[in-house]
Amino acid sequence: MTDFAPGTPCWLDLGTTDVAAATTFYGDLLGWTAEDLGPEANGYRLLRKDGRQVAGLGPATDPARGTSWAVHFATADLDESVALVRKHGGTVALEPMAVMDKGRLAVAQDPAGAYFSLWQAGTHPGAELVRAPGALHWVELFSTDRDGVTDFYRAVLGATTRDVALPGGLVYRLFDVGDEAVAGSLQITPEMGDMSSAWSVFFHVEDVDAVADAVVARGGRQIMRGDVPAGRMAMLLDPQDGFFSVMTPDPSFEM
Template identity: 40%
Template sequence: MLTTQYVPGAPNWLDLGAPDIDAAVAFYGGVFGWTFQSAGPDAGGYGFFQLDGKTVAGAGPLTEEGASPAWTVHFHSSDVDALAKTVEQAGGTVRFGPCDVFTAGRLAGFTDPAGAEFAVWQPVDVQGMELVGASSAVCWTELHTTDAAAAKDFYRTVFGWETVDNVMGEHLVYTVASPTGTDPNGDAGHAGIMQLPAESLAAGSTSEWHPYFAVEDCDATVAASTQRGATVVVPAEDAEGIGRLALLLDPFGAPYALLTPSPR
């Protein structure tokens, strides 16, 4: 599970790149009840989604050439510059940075060998998200990849993740990852890795990270999302021992998932 006790390798920030920030604020405000606080006149339109006064994510206009609307998962690092070298040595690429973000921290963006984009945040003044694991906040991260075996090797090399494979159904292998020295199947698990099935690959799916937002009622939140312009990719369905989940695209095309967790 995600917590705000951030350690190296764990997700510690999440942000949305969107072509229209005002429209994004209206959409996510309507779905999750978030408000938006600007980061100031020098931040280029970037700001913070908040719930009850606590930051749940960031959002800003698309800045990279050719970038598509997307949620970007950031992972904690105590040394972004050293990690950038490790990413390249492991077969990934540096999209931008490392760079300082005012006095908040140090940032870099990467692409893994299969094409999934992610980022790394080295905290200074801003440690990370202030609310996770609660209703209307991110509760899980998940990588859908064209090469699960290579992805596991890459992220273990870069972050030192512990991983364990869980067989679900007849053919699906779902890998759970956690920070180094922890038990992935325990409370420290923070990410899932799964191979894209053949039908998804044939349909043109590519490797990407998805955030999961916890909600009280998955079906009701799917309805609230579609009423505001979202598209359903995977309809709400039950996952044994996990909860009820769905995958959607927001009105701009950014993927996100919903999860109503099973009672523990």
């Protein structure tokens, strides 16, 4: 990938309470190599798959959130996007800032409390590999008030939405940019336990079962594993309790 339409997830990074351990864990798990960007980057590292940038990793900066993955959405005008966040009931956790010559970043929360980032590209458009083994496959919002935040994301991301019925009576909401489905969302139900609103990330892997077993063997935890309409997936926690999922997509599945 060299370009991302506004409203599209373009980058991921992990804020972790143990940078060295997380670098080793995800490197072993997904075949990533890490590039330390030096003192001026405050411990931030670029993660690569087969030489191509797929994500970033650095120290956690919010004790309340601990270790967590952040989803960055592309925007052509960061200041306008931040204004839309405020106009539609969200909050800005980090005001727009320059990241060297790479681009400009802001961090926001939707009205139900889910954190996400906004990225206006400079020399760094985003990930160089997506929807391939070892790279980002999908992002998904779990929300305590999905209906309440839908209009927020339509405005801020410039996305349209449509609903898809899932087995068990669940309704899955897709966010589309142009003709492409770029994200999904689920309402948090009592059966899901005590969850807070959050964006989650899925990595494409070739063997979900082998990867999930490896997570547990390396000190992480499995939340669930099974088949879904889009393929086979597992929801997991890394050893620092960072939540992520892996999926082997069914190539015949269409959104």
